[in-house]
Amino acid sequence: DAKTTQPTSMDCAEGRAANLPCNHSTISGNEYVYWYRQIHSQGPQYIIHGLKNNETNEMASLIITEDRKSSTLILPHATLRDTAVYYCIAALSGYALNFGKGTSLLVTP
Amino acid sequence: EPEVTQTPSHQVTQMGQEVILRCVPISNHLYFYWYRQILGQKVEFLVSFYNNEISEKSEIFDDQFSVERPDGSNFTLKIRSTKLEDSAMYFCASLRRNIQYFGAGTRLSVL
Numbered sequence: 001d002a003k004t005t006q007p008t009s010m011d012c013a014e015g016r017a018a019n020l021p022c023n024h025s026t027i028s029g030n031e032y033v034y035w036y037r038q039i040h041s042q043g044p045q046y047i048i049h050g051l052k053n054n055e056t057n058e059m060a061s062l063i064i065t066e067d068r069k070s071s072t073l074i075l076p077h078a079t080l081r082d083t084a085v086y087y088c089i090a091a092l093s094g095y096a097l098n099f100g101k102g103t104s105l106l107v108t109p
Numbered sequence: 110e111p112e113v114t115q116t117p118s119h120q121v122t123q124m125g126q127e128v129i130l131r132c133v134p135i136s137n138h139l140y141f142y143w144y145r146q147i148l149g150q151k152v153e154f155l156v157s158f159y160n161n162e163i164s165e166k167s168e169i170f171d172d173q174f175s176v177e178r179p180d181g182s183n184f185t186l187k188i189r190s191t192k193l194e195d196s197a198m199y200f201c202a203s204l205r206r207n208i209q210y211f212g213a214g215t216r217l218s219v220l
Contacts, residue, residue, distance in 0.1 A: 032207060043113075043200050043211035044152060087152075093207040094140055096165055099152035 002027040002090035009104040012082075018075040020103050022088030025069040031092055033064060035073045036099070037084040044087065044099070047073065078107045111135040113212035115201050121218045122191055130186045130215045132201030140204035141184045143176065144211075145169070145197040152200065158184065191219045 005023040012018040032051050036044040048062045055062045061074040087102040114133040122128050134141050143155040157165040158176050175187045196219045202209040
């Protein structure tokens with residue numbers, strides 16, 4: 001699996017967009033970019049994933065650069081409940097997910 | 110929305126005892142996984158299971174661990190002789206359409 005690099009922590013004001021970056025410069029052509037988050041010690045929660053194209057769902061948007069070496073997760077209107085650790089993972093579908101340390105996002109009032 | 114269900118939510122055991130952690134994956138999912146997270150550390154992959162066989166395992170998944178799908182719905186993780194360092198959250202996941210969905214986890218406390 002390709003290694004990913006994320007900032008250790010980020011802050012975001014409630015109601016503003018949270019933009020979480022991720023570098024995955026060694027990603028292979030058939031590895032997906034997955035984003036999960038974990039609140040306290042709860043089970044990881046799936047947010048979004050993509051291969052080449054940008055993706056959007058009810059939770060977030062995923063912007064993947066054309067060379068696929070980096071991506072950005074966008075939470076359009078962050079709420080206090082979005083405070084969590086966010087994990088960017090590059091992996092083949094069906095294979096083990098390698099959770100790194102992630103980005104600890106703090107949403108402030 | 111269908112969920113991965115794990116029982117019990119908290120298991121306390123004595124060192125050296127056997128424990129079985131149970132998971133009910135989402136119906137119609139075919140790939141199953143176990144991960145663990147030691148307090149304060151990252152989530153670590155243990156094993157994946159497909160078609161009644163282990164398809165991938167990590168170096169953590171040694172002879173002390175085993176997995177089984179005893180019936181059409183349950184997926185279990187057995188630890189034969191627990192050690193203090195097995196204390197962790199254990200998460201089950203199942204796969205559909207390229208996405209692994211996780212359960213809420215079982216907290217295992219080995220005393």
